[in-house]
Amino acid sequence: MTEKKRILSGMRPTGPLHLGNFLGALSNWVEMQDSYDCFFFIADWHALTSDYENTDFISKFIKEMMIDWLSVGLTPKKSTLFVQSLVKETAELYLLLSMITPVPWLERNPTYKDQIVQLNNKDLSTFGFLGYPVLQAADIIMYKANGVPVGVDQVPHVEITREIARRFNYLYGDVFPEPEAILTETPKILGIDRRKMSKSYDNAIFMSDSPDEISTKVARMITDPQRARRSDPGNPDVCNVFSFHKLYTDPDTVAEIDSQCRTAKIGCVECKKIMARNLIKALEPVREKRQYYEARMDLVEDIIREGSNGARAVAQKTMEEVRAAVKI
Ligand code: TRP
Numbered sequence: 076m077t078e079k080k081r082i083l084s085g086m087r088p089t090g091p092l093h094l095g096n097f098l099g100a101l102s103n104w105v106e107m108q109d110s111y112d113c114f115f116f117i118a119d120w121h122a123l124t125s126d127y128e129n130t131d132f133i134s135k136f137i138k139e140m141m142i143d144w145l146s147v148g149l150t151p152k153k154s155t156l157f158v159q160s161l162v163k164e165t166a167e168l169y170l171l172l173s174m175i176t177p178v179p180w181l182e183r184n185p186t187y188k189d190q191i192v193q194l195n196n197k198d199l200s201t202f203g204f205l206g207y208p209v210l211q212a213a214d215i216i217m218y219k220a221n222g223v224p225v226g227v228d229q230v231p232h233v234e235i236t237r238e239i240a241r242r243f244n245y246l247y248g249d250v251f252p253e254p255e256a257i258l259t260e261t262p263k264i265l266g267i268d269r270r271k272m273s274k275s276y277d278n279a280i281f282m283s284d285s286p287d288e289i290s291t292k293v294a295r296m297i298t299d300p301q302r303a304r305r306s307d308p309g310n311p312d313v314c315n316v317f318s319f320h321k322l323y324t325d326p327d328t329v330a331e332i333d334s335q336c337r338t339a340k341i342g343c344v345e346c347k348k349i350m351a352r353n354l355i356k357a358l359e360p361v362r363e364k365r366q367y368y369e370a371r372m373d374l375v376e377d378i379i380r381e382g383s384n385g386a387r388a389v390a391q392k393t394m395e396e397v398r399a400a401v402k403i
Contacts, residue, residue, distance in 0.1 A: 082107060082257065083114040083220035085159065085211075087122040090144040093279035095272035098322070099261045103224055105148040113154035114218050120159050120166075120336035121211070125190070125197055125202045131135065141375055143282055150331060151378050159214065160384035164390035168258065169213040171401060173206060176240050181205050185231050212236040216243075216251040216389035217390050222258040247400035250393075262322055265315045267296045286355045293319075293351035298343045299336075309336040309343070314352055316343070323353040 086092075092101065107113055117140050119133055126133075137158055149156060159165060181187065185205070191199055211232045215223055216239070223233050232255040240251040265271065266278030271292065274277060281293050298316050302309040311317035311333050320329050328349070335341035368375050 079112040080221045081112040082222040082224055083215055083218050084224045085116045085118040087118045088140045090109050090274050091124055091281045091283050093272055093281045097282055101147050103259045108153040115154055116157045116159050118159045124207050130336045135353040138375055141379055142368045145368050146361045151382055155202040155382055155385045157383040158379055162387045162390050164394045165213050165217055168217055172209050172213055172239055176239055184208055208232045212239040215254050216240050217393050219252055220254050221255045223254050230256050250396050250400050265316050267292050269315055274389050289355050290351045293347050306339055306340045308339045309338050316347055319350050323357050
């Protein structure tokens with residue numbers, strides 16, 4: 076049997092996960108568990124790079140994120156699930172990598188430049204924020220990951236990671252493989268206001284929403300903006316509700332809705348009701364699992380601790396090699 080390739084990815088614990096996070100990342104991770112040796116972690120140190128002023132919620136968000144993960148099907152039986160800050164070795168590797176990383180590599184990072192502009196309500200002129208990709212490189216190469224499943228926005232970070240790994244190997248000898256970003260096609264769904272689904276836009280459907288909350292949000296969803304009256308024919312191609320139907324409704328019904336919408340035989344209210352029902356049903360098993368874990372917080376804490384112990388064992392081995400290579 077050939078060894079499974081190792082992949083690693085992380086998420087910052089900045090709040091509950093929504094459907095966009097699930098479809099864009101988590102659902103892939105869940106599937107990859109069967110074909111890769113998977114390391115998934117909660118990047119709490121990374122959350123500090125932009126939210127260092129208010130750390131009150133971070134430990135709550137970590138636990139909630141683990142519950143989100145477990146309830147969609149990530150499992151410690153298949154993957155190493157852990158918390159970044161519980162593996163202190165990462166801080167040491169980060170420090171060593173910071174010695175060899177040229178500052179211009181960080182300053183020209185497109186994500187950095189973009190975030191400085193976008194998050195102009197925060198003071199991001201910190202050393203930690205500039206060094207974000209160095210910490211991310213430490214996360215990735217610590218476990219000698221071959222692949223990093225991420226969204227396009229993270230590709231520059233994986234690219235910097237490759238450059239840092241190459242530079243380390245050049246200076247001290249071959250220790251690290253160069254990881255590759257793994258991009259997967261993900262279905263595009265928008266928030267209920269048709270903007271990108273985002274917690275900060277208040278337009279998200281969360282994995283933890285109750286059936287009532289889902290119904291209310293779906294009822295508020297903006298459909299085809301051109302369809303002002305019930306009697307107007309609609310265009311499913313531009314309708315966000317229809318995008319959801321394609322994911323959660325059976326193909327025959329989707330085809331029927333498509334034609335009925337175009338001929339104004341079905342109205343948006345009814346169409347949304349069908350979709351909400353199917354979405355609620357699809358999320359039913361997730362909701363059940365969530366309730367299971369919410370009632371067993373000590374189990375969640377055990378999973379976090381044991382996963383982090385497993386990750387630490389790997390990290391300690393890597394660090395022995397690293398110290399030997401750096402001669403320190
Ligand atoms: N930067 C990633 C994000 O914002 C989170 C992250 C931190 C990460 N370390 C990582 C992702 C290592 C992949 C690999 O989503």
